[in-house]
Amino acid sequence: LSSKPNPGTITQTATKICYGGTVIFSGLQEGETNSKYTWEISYNDGECWEIPADTDLTNIDGDNKNTTLTLTNLTQSVKVRRKYQRGNNELNYAYTQPLSVEVFDNAISFENDFSVYYVRLGDNLTLPTAITKYPSTVTLTGPNNNTNAVTSYTITPTAIGEFVYTYTAVSQIVNGPTSACTRTRIITVVVYDGTDCDFGKKYTY
Numbered sequence: 001l002s003s004k005p006n007p008g009t010i011t012q013t014a015t016k017i018c019y020g021g022t023v024i025f026s027g028l029q030e031g032e033t034n035s036k037y038t039w040e041i042s043y044n045d046g047e048c049w050e051i052p053a054d055t056d057l058t059n060i061d062g063d064n065k066n067t068t069l070t071l072t073n074l075t076q077s078v079k080v081r082r083k084y085q086r087g088n089n090e091l092n093y094a095y096t097q098p099l100s101v102e103v104f105d106n107a108i109s110f111e112n113d114f115s116v117y118y119v120r121l122g123d124n125l126t127l128p129t130a131i132t133k134y135p136s137t138v139t140l141t142g143p144n145n146n147t148n149a150v151t152s153y154t155i156t157p158t159a160i161g162e163f164v165y166t167y168t169a170v171s172q173i174v175n176g177p178t179s180a181c182t183r184t185r186i187i188t189v190v191v192y193d194g195t196d197c198d199f200g201k202k203y204t205y
Contacts, residue, residue: 007084018181019105108185136171157191
C-alpha cells in the first residue's frame with residue numbers, strides 16, 4: 001500500500017474581512033508531483049464541503065481548482081481547504097488543514113425596518129435613525145444624487161415624487177478587519193398630493 005499523500009499547505013491574505021470583501025487563498029507549499037488539486041469551501045463551519053462556485057454568498061475568480069482561489073463579495077464566514085489527489089487514483093487523496101475567514105457585517109437597520117416612507121406634500125416627515133451592529137459614524141445624504149449630508153432628519157418636502165436618501169455607516173471594528181468597514185442602505189420617500197383621491201385610495205390599507 002502506498003503512503004498517505006502529502007497535500008502541501010495553503011495560506012490566505014486575511015482572516016477577517018468586511019462584508020462584501022475579498023480574500024485570496026494560495027498554495028504556499030505544493031504537494032507531491034503528479035498531483036491533482038481541488039479547492040473546497042464550507043459555509044457551515046466545516047460540516048459540509050463543496051467545490052467553490054458563484055453563489056449569492058460569494059463570487060469566484062481565478063483558477064479555482066489549482067494554485068489560487070479568490071473569493072470576492074464575500075457575505076458569510078467560510079472555511080477553505082485544498083484537496084490533493086495522487087495521480088488518477090480517486091481513493092488516494094488528502095486535505096490541507098482548513099483555513100477560516102470571518103466576515104464582519106455592520107448592517108444598517110431601522111426601528112420599523114421600512115425602506116419606503118410616505119408623506120403628504122407640505123407635511124413634515126422624520127427620517128428613521130440608523131441602527132448598526134457595531135459603533136459607527138453614520139451620514140445621511142440626499143435626496144437622489146445630492147451628495148451633501150442631511151443636517152436634519154426632519155424634512156418638509158416641497159415637490160411631489162419619489163426621493164432617495166442614502167445612509168452610510170463606517171466602523172473601525174475592535175478585533176475585526178484592519179480597515180474600516182463601510183455599509184450603505186437606501187430609503188425612498190414618496191411625496192404625494194393629499195388632494196389626489198386616487199392616490200389616497202391606492203395607499204390606504
